[in-house]
Amino acid sequence: MRMDGNTILITGGSSGIGRGLAEAFQKRGNKVIIGGRTEARLKEVAAANPGMEYLVVDCARKESIEAAAAEAERRWPGLNVVFNNAGVQKTFDFAGGAVDERALEEEIDTNVYGVVRVAAAFLPLLKRQREAWVVNTSSGLAFVPMAVFPVYCATKAFVHSFSMSLRVQLKETSVRVVELAPPYVATELDRDHKDRASAHQAMPLAEYVAAAMKELESGADEAAVGFAKMGRDAVMNDKVMGIFARLNG
Known part of the structure:
Protein backbone atom coordinates (compact mmCIF):
# COMPACT_ATOMS: atom_id res chain seq x y z
CA MET A 1 0.00 0.00 0.00
CA ARG A 2 1.02 3.61 -0.35
CA MET A 3 2.76 4.62 2.85
CA ASP A 4 2.47 8.42 2.80
CA GLY A 5 -0.07 11.09 1.95
CA ASN A 6 -3.03 9.07 3.23
CA THR A 7 -5.81 9.89 5.66
CA ILE A 8 -5.95 6.84 7.91
CA LEU A 9 -8.39 5.63 10.56
CA ILE A 10 -7.11 2.93 12.91
CA THR A 11 -9.66 1.33 15.22
CA GLY A 12 -8.21 0.01 18.44
CA GLY A 13 -5.72 2.82 18.02
CA SER A 14 -5.20 3.89 21.62
CA SER A 15 -2.91 1.01 22.59
CA GLY A 16 -0.84 -1.90 21.37
CA ILE A 17 -0.45 -2.60 17.68
CA GLY A 18 -3.00 0.06 16.76
CA ARG A 19 -1.12 2.80 18.55
CA GLY A 20 2.21 1.57 17.24
CA LEU A 21 0.98 1.68 13.65
CA ALA A 22 -0.70 5.06 14.18
CA GLU A 23 2.54 6.63 15.35
CA ALA A 24 4.56 4.96 12.59
CA PHE A 25 2.19 6.15 9.87
CA GLN A 26 2.11 9.67 11.26
CA LYS A 27 5.90 9.79 11.07
CA ARG A 28 5.62 8.81 7.39
CA GLY A 29 3.55 11.89 6.55
CA ASN A 30 0.00 10.59 6.88
CA LYS A 31 -3.02 12.15 8.56
CA VAL A 32 -3.90 9.67 11.30
CA ILE A 33 -7.14 9.28 13.23
CA ILE A 34 -7.25 6.76 16.07
CA GLY A 35 -10.54 5.10 16.94
CA GLY A 36 -11.63 3.52 20.20
CA ARG A 37 -14.38 3.45 22.78
CA THR A 38 -12.60 5.19 25.68
CA GLU A 39 -12.31 8.90 24.93
CA ALA A 40 -9.89 9.61 27.79
CA ARG A 41 -7.34 7.17 26.37
CA LEU A 42 -7.80 8.49 22.85
CA LYS A 43 -7.23 12.05 24.05
CA GLU A 44 -4.07 10.99 25.87
CA VAL A 45 -2.57 9.34 22.78
CA ALA A 46 -3.56 12.23 20.50
CA ALA A 47 -2.03 14.73 22.93
CA ALA A 48 1.22 12.75 22.91
CA ASN A 49 1.27 12.90 19.09
CA PRO A 50 0.47 16.46 17.96
CA GLY A 51 -1.60 16.48 14.78
CA MET A 52 -3.16 13.10 15.47
CA GLU A 53 -6.96 13.14 15.87
CA TYR A 54 -9.41 10.68 17.34
CA LEU A 55 -12.86 9.23 16.76
CA VAL A 56 -14.91 7.61 19.51
CA VAL A 57 -16.30 4.29 18.27
CA ASP A 58 -17.31 1.08 20.01
CA CYS A 59 -16.78 -1.66 17.45
CA ALA A 60 -19.02 -4.02 19.41
CA ARG A 61 -22.05 -1.77 18.79
CA LYS A 62 -23.68 -1.33 15.37
CA GLU A 63 -25.12 2.10 16.14
CA SER A 64 -21.74 3.39 17.34
CA ILE A 65 -20.05 2.24 14.13
CA GLU A 66 -22.70 3.85 11.95
CA ALA A 67 -22.47 7.14 13.86
CA ALA A 68 -18.66 7.08 13.64
CA ALA A 69 -18.76 6.49 9.88
CA ALA A 70 -21.09 9.47 9.42
CA GLU A 71 -18.86 11.66 11.59
CA ALA A 72 -15.73 10.55 9.74
CA GLU A 73 -17.28 11.39 6.38
CA ARG A 74 -18.14 14.86 7.65
CA ARG A 75 -14.78 15.59 9.29
CA TRP A 76 -12.39 13.75 6.96
CA PRO A 77 -13.98 13.46 3.51
CA GLY A 78 -10.64 12.34 2.06
CA LEU A 79 -10.36 9.31 4.36
CA ASN A 80 -8.86 6.56 2.22
CA VAL A 81 -7.50 3.93 4.62
CA VAL A 82 -9.34 2.08 7.39
CA PHE A 83 -7.48 -0.29 9.69
CA ASN A 84 -10.07 -2.70 11.11
CA ASN A 85 -7.89 -3.36 14.14
CA ALA A 86 -10.12 -3.37 17.25
CA GLY A 87 -10.18 -6.77 18.94
CA VAL A 88 -10.47 -8.61 22.24
CA GLN A 89 -9.06 -11.94 23.37
CA LYS A 90 -10.67 -14.21 25.96
CA THR A 91 -9.93 -17.66 27.33
CA PHE A 92 -12.69 -20.28 27.44
CA ASP A 93 -12.67 -23.82 28.84
CA PHE A 94 -15.56 -25.69 27.26
CA ALA A 95 -14.61 -28.85 29.17
CA GLY A 96 -14.83 -27.07 32.49
CA GLY A 97 -18.52 -26.20 32.61
CA ALA A 98 -20.51 -23.04 31.99
CA VAL A 99 -19.16 -20.47 29.54
CA ASP A 100 -19.33 -16.76 30.34
CA GLU A 101 -21.98 -15.61 27.86
CA ARG A 102 -21.16 -11.95 28.29
CA ALA A 103 -17.47 -12.51 27.51
CA LEU A 104 -18.41 -14.75 24.59
CA GLU A 105 -20.69 -12.13 23.07
CA GLU A 106 -18.14 -9.33 23.56
CA GLU A 107 -15.47 -11.30 21.72
CA ILE A 108 -17.70 -12.24 18.79
CA ASP A 109 -19.38 -8.83 18.59
CA THR A 110 -16.01 -7.05 18.43
CA ASN A 111 -13.93 -9.49 16.40
CA VAL A 112 -16.58 -10.63 13.91
CA TYR A 113 -19.55 -8.29 13.73
CA GLY A 114 -17.31 -5.29 14.35
CA VAL A 115 -15.01 -6.11 11.45
CA VAL A 116 -17.91 -6.66 9.05
CA ARG A 117 -19.83 -3.59 10.18
CA VAL A 118 -16.83 -1.27 10.04
CA ALA A 119 -16.05 -2.44 6.52
CA ALA A 120 -19.67 -2.03 5.42
CA ALA A 121 -20.06 1.39 7.05
CA PHE A 122 -16.88 2.92 5.62
CA LEU A 123 -16.85 1.37 2.15
CA PRO A 124 -19.13 3.99 0.56
CA LEU A 125 -16.63 6.71 1.50
CA LEU A 126 -13.59 4.61 0.58
CA LYS A 127 -14.98 3.75 -2.85
CA ARG A 128 -15.14 7.45 -3.70
CA GLN A 129 -11.37 7.81 -3.30
CA ARG A 130 -8.91 7.29 -6.16
CA GLU A 131 -6.93 4.83 -4.03
CA ALA A 132 -8.17 3.24 -0.84
CA TRP A 133 -7.42 0.35 1.48
CA VAL A 134 -9.24 -1.72 4.08
CA VAL A 135 -6.71 -3.41 6.36
CA ASN A 136 -8.21 -6.16 8.52
CA THR A 137 -6.19 -7.40 11.49
CA SER A 138 -6.34 -11.17 11.90
CA SER A 139 -3.65 -13.20 13.70
CA GLY A 140 -1.22 -16.03 13.23
CA LEU A 141 -3.81 -17.98 15.22
CA ALA A 142 -6.19 -17.63 12.27
CA PHE A 143 -4.13 -20.30 10.51
CA VAL A 144 -3.06 -22.54 13.43
CA PRO A 145 -5.31 -22.24 16.51
CA MET A 146 -4.26 -22.31 20.15
CA ALA A 147 -6.87 -24.24 22.11
CA VAL A 148 -6.85 -21.99 25.17
CA PHE A 149 -8.34 -19.24 22.95
CA PRO A 150 -10.91 -21.29 21.00
CA VAL A 151 -13.30 -18.46 20.16
CA TYR A 152 -10.60 -15.86 19.52
CA CYS A 153 -8.83 -18.15 17.04
CA ALA A 154 -12.11 -18.88 15.27
CA THR A 155 -12.93 -15.18 15.01
CA LYS A 156 -9.54 -14.50 13.46
CA ALA A 157 -10.02 -17.37 11.01
CA LEU A 170 -13.90 -5.21 -4.46
CA LYS A 171 -11.42 -6.05 -7.22
CA GLU A 172 -13.17 -3.78 -9.74
CA THR A 173 -13.20 -0.81 -7.34
CA SER A 174 -10.48 1.52 -6.08
CA VAL A 175 -10.38 -0.31 -2.73
CA ARG A 176 -7.66 -2.84 -1.94
CA VAL A 185 3.25 -9.35 20.19
CA ALA A 186 3.94 -7.72 23.56
CA THR A 187 0.73 -5.69 24.02
CA GLU A 188 -2.17 -5.40 26.46
CA LEU A 189 -4.35 -7.79 24.44
CA ASP A 190 -3.70 -10.68 26.82
CA ARG A 191 -3.35 -8.63 30.00
CA ASP A 192 -6.11 -10.57 31.79
CA HIS A 193 -4.56 -13.99 31.20
CA LYS A 194 -0.90 -13.45 30.35
CA ASP A 195 1.31 -16.43 31.16
CA ARG A 196 4.20 -14.66 32.83
CA ALA A 197 6.51 -17.58 32.15
CA SER A 198 6.01 -17.34 28.39
CA ALA A 199 5.57 -13.57 28.04
CA HIS A 200 9.21 -13.28 26.99
CA GLN A 201 8.30 -15.15 23.81
CA ALA A 202 6.28 -12.18 22.57
CA MET A 203 7.77 -10.07 19.79
CA PRO A 204 8.56 -6.56 21.06
CA LEU A 205 5.99 -4.09 19.79
CA ALA A 206 8.51 -1.78 18.10
CA GLU A 207 10.08 -4.73 16.27
CA TYR A 208 6.68 -5.92 15.08
CA VAL A 209 5.56 -2.48 13.89
CA ALA A 210 8.76 -2.05 11.86
CA ALA A 211 8.28 -5.47 10.25
CA ALA A 212 4.58 -4.87 9.60
CA MET A 213 5.28 -1.52 7.94
CA LYS A 214 7.75 -3.23 5.63
CA GLU A 215 5.20 -5.92 4.73
CA LEU A 216 2.50 -3.33 4.08
CA GLU A 217 4.85 -1.32 1.89
CA SER A 218 5.64 -4.43 -0.16
CA GLY A 219 2.08 -4.49 -1.45
CA ALA A 220 1.32 -7.95 -0.05
CA ASP A 221 -2.34 -8.93 0.23
CA GLU A 222 -1.50 -10.75 3.46
CA ALA A 223 1.03 -8.93 5.61
CA ALA A 224 2.19 -11.69 7.95
CA VAL A 225 5.23 -11.57 10.23
CA GLY A 226 7.14 -14.18 12.23
CA PHE A 227 5.08 -17.13 13.49
CA ALA A 228 2.07 -15.76 11.64
CA LYS A 229 3.99 -15.96 8.36
CA MET A 230 4.96 -19.56 9.12
CA GLY A 231 1.31 -20.46 9.70
CA ARG A 232 0.13 -18.53 6.69
CA ASP A 233 2.68 -20.13 4.37
CA ALA A 234 1.83 -23.63 5.64
CA VAL A 235 -1.93 -23.24 5.18
CA MET A 236 -2.24 -20.89 2.20
CA ASN A 237 -0.21 -23.00 -0.20
CA ASP A 238 -0.45 -23.15 -3.99
CA LYS A 239 -3.03 -25.96 -3.90
CA VAL A 240 -5.38 -23.98 -1.65
CA MET A 241 -4.95 -20.82 -3.70
CA GLY A 242 -5.61 -22.77 -6.88
CA ILE A 243 -8.90 -24.06 -5.50
CA PHE A 244 -9.80 -20.55 -4.33
CA ALA A 245 -9.10 -19.19 -7.81
CA ARG A 246 -11.31 -21.86 -9.40
CA LEU A 247 -14.17 -21.11 -7.00
CA ASN A 248 -13.91 -17.39 -7.62
CA GLY A 249 -12.82 -17.22 -11.24
Whole structure:
Protein backbone atom coordinates (compact mmCIF):
# COMPACT_ATOMS: atom_id res chain seq x y z
CA MET A 1 0.00 0.00 0.00
CA ARG A 2 1.02 3.61 -0.35
CA MET A 3 2.76 4.62 2.85
CA ASP A 4 2.47 8.42 2.80
CA GLY A 5 -0.07 11.09 1.95
CA ASN A 6 -3.03 9.07 3.23
CA THR A 7 -5.81 9.89 5.66
CA ILE A 8 -5.95 6.84 7.91
CA LEU A 9 -8.39 5.63 10.56
CA ILE A 10 -7.11 2.93 12.91
CA THR A 11 -9.66 1.33 15.22
CA GLY A 12 -8.21 0.01 18.44
CA GLY A 13 -5.72 2.82 18.02
CA SER A 14 -5.20 3.89 21.62
CA SER A 15 -2.91 1.01 22.59
CA GLY A 16 -0.84 -1.90 21.37
CA ILE A 17 -0.45 -2.60 17.68
CA GLY A 18 -3.00 0.06 16.76
CA ARG A 19 -1.12 2.80 18.55
CA GLY A 20 2.21 1.57 17.24
CA LEU A 21 0.98 1.68 13.65
CA ALA A 22 -0.70 5.06 14.18
CA GLU A 23 2.54 6.63 15.35
CA ALA A 24 4.56 4.96 12.59
CA PHE A 25 2.19 6.15 9.87
CA GLN A 26 2.11 9.67 11.26
CA LYS A 27 5.90 9.79 11.07
CA ARG A 28 5.62 8.81 7.39
CA GLY A 29 3.55 11.89 6.55
CA ASN A 30 0.00 10.59 6.88
CA LYS A 31 -3.02 12.15 8.56
CA VAL A 32 -3.90 9.67 11.30
CA ILE A 33 -7.14 9.28 13.23
CA ILE A 34 -7.25 6.76 16.07
CA GLY A 35 -10.54 5.10 16.94
CA GLY A 36 -11.63 3.52 20.20
CA ARG A 37 -14.38 3.45 22.78
CA THR A 38 -12.60 5.19 25.68
CA GLU A 39 -12.31 8.90 24.93
CA ALA A 40 -9.89 9.61 27.79
CA ARG A 41 -7.34 7.17 26.37
CA LEU A 42 -7.80 8.49 22.85
CA LYS A 43 -7.23 12.05 24.05
CA GLU A 44 -4.07 10.99 25.87
CA VAL A 45 -2.57 9.34 22.78
CA ALA A 46 -3.56 12.23 20.50
CA ALA A 47 -2.03 14.73 22.93
CA ALA A 48 1.22 12.75 22.91
CA ASN A 49 1.27 12.90 19.09
CA PRO A 50 0.47 16.46 17.96
CA GLY A 51 -1.60 16.48 14.78
CA MET A 52 -3.16 13.10 15.47
CA GLU A 53 -6.96 13.14 15.87
CA TYR A 54 -9.41 10.68 17.34
CA LEU A 55 -12.86 9.23 16.76
CA VAL A 56 -14.91 7.61 19.51
CA VAL A 57 -16.30 4.29 18.27
CA ASP A 58 -17.31 1.08 20.01
CA CYS A 59 -16.78 -1.66 17.45
CA ALA A 60 -19.02 -4.02 19.41
CA ARG A 61 -22.05 -1.77 18.79
CA LYS A 62 -23.68 -1.33 15.37
CA GLU A 63 -25.12 2.10 16.14
CA SER A 64 -21.74 3.39 17.34
CA ILE A 65 -20.05 2.24 14.13
CA GLU A 66 -22.70 3.85 11.95
CA ALA A 67 -22.47 7.14 13.86
CA ALA A 68 -18.66 7.08 13.64
CA ALA A 69 -18.76 6.49 9.88
CA ALA A 70 -21.09 9.47 9.42
CA GLU A 71 -18.86 11.66 11.59
CA ALA A 72 -15.73 10.55 9.74
CA GLU A 73 -17.28 11.39 6.38
CA ARG A 74 -18.14 14.86 7.65
CA ARG A 75 -14.78 15.59 9.29
CA TRP A 76 -12.39 13.75 6.96
CA PRO A 77 -13.98 13.46 3.51
CA GLY A 78 -10.64 12.34 2.06
CA LEU A 79 -10.36 9.31 4.36
CA ASN A 80 -8.86 6.56 2.22
CA VAL A 81 -7.50 3.93 4.62
CA VAL A 82 -9.34 2.08 7.39
CA PHE A 83 -7.48 -0.29 9.69
CA ASN A 84 -10.07 -2.70 11.11
CA ASN A 85 -7.89 -3.36 14.14
CA ALA A 86 -10.12 -3.37 17.25
CA GLY A 87 -10.18 -6.77 18.94
CA VAL A 88 -10.47 -8.61 22.24
CA GLN A 89 -9.06 -11.94 23.37
CA LYS A 90 -10.67 -14.21 25.96
CA THR A 91 -9.93 -17.66 27.33
CA PHE A 92 -12.69 -20.28 27.44
CA ASP A 93 -12.67 -23.82 28.84
CA PHE A 94 -15.56 -25.69 27.26
CA ALA A 95 -14.61 -28.85 29.17
CA GLY A 96 -14.83 -27.07 32.49
CA GLY A 97 -18.52 -26.20 32.61
CA ALA A 98 -20.51 -23.04 31.99
CA VAL A 99 -19.16 -20.47 29.54
CA ASP A 100 -19.33 -16.76 30.34
CA GLU A 101 -21.98 -15.61 27.86
CA ARG A 102 -21.16 -11.95 28.29
CA ALA A 103 -17.47 -12.51 27.51
CA LEU A 104 -18.41 -14.75 24.59
CA GLU A 105 -20.69 -12.13 23.07
CA GLU A 106 -18.14 -9.33 23.56
CA GLU A 107 -15.47 -11.30 21.72
CA ILE A 108 -17.70 -12.24 18.79
CA ASP A 109 -19.38 -8.83 18.59
CA THR A 110 -16.01 -7.05 18.43
CA ASN A 111 -13.93 -9.49 16.40
CA VAL A 112 -16.58 -10.63 13.91
CA TYR A 113 -19.55 -8.29 13.73
CA GLY A 114 -17.31 -5.29 14.35
CA VAL A 115 -15.01 -6.11 11.45
CA VAL A 116 -17.91 -6.66 9.05
CA ARG A 117 -19.83 -3.59 10.18
CA VAL A 118 -16.83 -1.27 10.04
CA ALA A 119 -16.05 -2.44 6.52
CA ALA A 120 -19.67 -2.03 5.42
CA ALA A 121 -20.06 1.39 7.05
CA PHE A 122 -16.88 2.92 5.62
CA LEU A 123 -16.85 1.37 2.15
CA PRO A 124 -19.13 3.99 0.56
CA LEU A 125 -16.63 6.71 1.50
CA LEU A 126 -13.59 4.61 0.58
CA LYS A 127 -14.98 3.75 -2.85
CA ARG A 128 -15.14 7.45 -3.70
CA GLN A 129 -11.37 7.81 -3.30
CA ARG A 130 -8.91 7.29 -6.16
CA GLU A 131 -6.93 4.83 -4.03
CA ALA A 132 -8.17 3.24 -0.84
CA TRP A 133 -7.42 0.35 1.48
CA VAL A 134 -9.24 -1.72 4.08
CA VAL A 135 -6.71 -3.41 6.36
CA ASN A 136 -8.21 -6.16 8.52
CA THR A 137 -6.19 -7.40 11.49
CA SER A 138 -6.34 -11.17 11.90
CA SER A 139 -3.65 -13.20 13.70
CA GLY A 140 -1.22 -16.03 13.23
CA LEU A 141 -3.81 -17.98 15.22
CA ALA A 142 -6.19 -17.63 12.27
CA PHE A 143 -4.13 -20.30 10.51
CA VAL A 144 -3.06 -22.54 13.43
CA PRO A 145 -5.31 -22.24 16.51
CA MET A 146 -4.26 -22.31 20.15
CA ALA A 147 -6.87 -24.24 22.11
CA VAL A 148 -6.85 -21.99 25.17
CA PHE A 149 -8.34 -19.24 22.95
CA PRO A 150 -10.91 -21.29 21.00
CA VAL A 151 -13.30 -18.46 20.16
CA TYR A 152 -10.60 -15.86 19.52
CA CYS A 153 -8.83 -18.15 17.04
CA ALA A 154 -12.11 -18.88 15.27
CA THR A 155 -12.93 -15.18 15.01
CA LYS A 156 -9.54 -14.50 13.46
CA ALA A 157 -10.02 -17.37 11.01
CA PHE A 158 -13.27 -15.61 10.11
CA VAL A 159 -11.38 -12.34 9.51
CA HIS A 160 -8.98 -14.19 7.21
CA SER A 161 -11.80 -15.76 5.19
CA PHE A 162 -13.83 -12.54 5.09
CA SER A 163 -10.79 -10.62 3.86
CA MET A 164 -10.24 -13.08 1.01
CA SER A 165 -13.85 -12.79 -0.13
CA LEU A 166 -13.99 -9.02 0.29
CA ARG A 167 -10.83 -8.68 -1.80
CA VAL A 168 -12.50 -10.51 -4.67
CA GLN A 169 -15.74 -8.54 -4.37
CA LEU A 170 -13.90 -5.21 -4.46
CA LYS A 171 -11.42 -6.05 -7.22
CA GLU A 172 -13.17 -3.78 -9.74
CA THR A 173 -13.20 -0.81 -7.34
CA SER A 174 -10.48 1.52 -6.08
CA VAL A 175 -10.38 -0.31 -2.73
CA ARG A 176 -7.66 -2.84 -1.94
CA VAL A 177 -8.14 -5.31 0.91
CA VAL A 178 -5.11 -6.26 3.00
CA GLU A 179 -4.96 -8.74 5.86
CA LEU A 180 -2.56 -7.91 8.67
CA ALA A 181 -1.62 -11.09 10.54
CA PRO A 182 0.51 -10.46 13.64
CA PRO A 183 2.29 -13.12 15.70
CA TYR A 184 2.30 -12.98 19.51
CA VAL A 185 3.25 -9.35 20.19
CA ALA A 186 3.94 -7.72 23.56
CA THR A 187 0.73 -5.69 24.02
CA GLU A 188 -2.17 -5.40 26.46
CA LEU A 189 -4.35 -7.79 24.44
CA ASP A 190 -3.70 -10.68 26.82
CA ARG A 191 -3.35 -8.63 30.00
CA ASP A 192 -6.11 -10.57 31.79
CA HIS A 193 -4.56 -13.99 31.20
CA LYS A 194 -0.90 -13.45 30.35
CA ASP A 195 1.31 -16.43 31.16
CA ARG A 196 4.20 -14.66 32.83
CA ALA A 197 6.51 -17.58 32.15
CA SER A 198 6.01 -17.34 28.39
CA ALA A 199 5.57 -13.57 28.04
CA HIS A 200 9.21 -13.28 26.99
CA GLN A 201 8.30 -15.15 23.81
CA ALA A 202 6.28 -12.18 22.57
CA MET A 203 7.77 -10.07 19.79
CA PRO A 204 8.56 -6.56 21.06
CA LEU A 205 5.99 -4.09 19.79
CA ALA A 206 8.51 -1.78 18.10
CA GLU A 207 10.08 -4.73 16.27
CA TYR A 208 6.68 -5.92 15.08
CA VAL A 209 5.56 -2.48 13.89
CA ALA A 210 8.76 -2.05 11.86
CA ALA A 211 8.28 -5.47 10.25
CA ALA A 212 4.58 -4.87 9.60
CA MET A 213 5.28 -1.52 7.94
CA LYS A 214 7.75 -3.23 5.63
CA GLU A 215 5.20 -5.92 4.73
CA LEU A 216 2.50 -3.33 4.08
CA GLU A 217 4.85 -1.32 1.89
CA SER A 218 5.64 -4.43 -0.16
CA GLY A 219 2.08 -4.49 -1.45
CA ALA A 220 1.32 -7.95 -0.05
CA ASP A 221 -2.34 -8.93 0.23
CA GLU A 222 -1.50 -10.75 3.46
CA ALA A 223 1.03 -8.93 5.61
CA ALA A 224 2.19 -11.69 7.95
CA VAL A 225 5.23 -11.57 10.23
CA GLY A 226 7.14 -14.18 12.23
CA PHE A 227 5.08 -17.13 13.49
CA ALA A 228 2.07 -15.76 11.64
CA LYS A 229 3.99 -15.96 8.36
CA MET A 230 4.96 -19.56 9.12
CA GLY A 231 1.31 -20.46 9.70
CA ARG A 232 0.13 -18.53 6.69
CA ASP A 233 2.68 -20.13 4.37
CA ALA A 234 1.83 -23.63 5.64
CA VAL A 235 -1.93 -23.24 5.18
CA MET A 236 -2.24 -20.89 2.20
CA ASN A 237 -0.21 -23.00 -0.20
CA ASP A 238 -0.45 -23.15 -3.99
CA LYS A 239 -3.03 -25.96 -3.90
CA VAL A 240 -5.38 -23.98 -1.65
CA MET A 241 -4.95 -20.82 -3.70
CA GLY A 242 -5.61 -22.77 -6.88
CA ILE A 243 -8.90 -24.06 -5.50
CA PHE A 244 -9.80 -20.55 -4.33
CA ALA A 245 -9.10 -19.19 -7.81
CA ARG A 246 -11.31 -21.86 -9.40
CA LEU A 247 -14.17 -21.11 -7.00
CA ASN A 248 -13.91 -17.39 -7.62
CA GLY A 249 -12.82 -17.22 -11.24
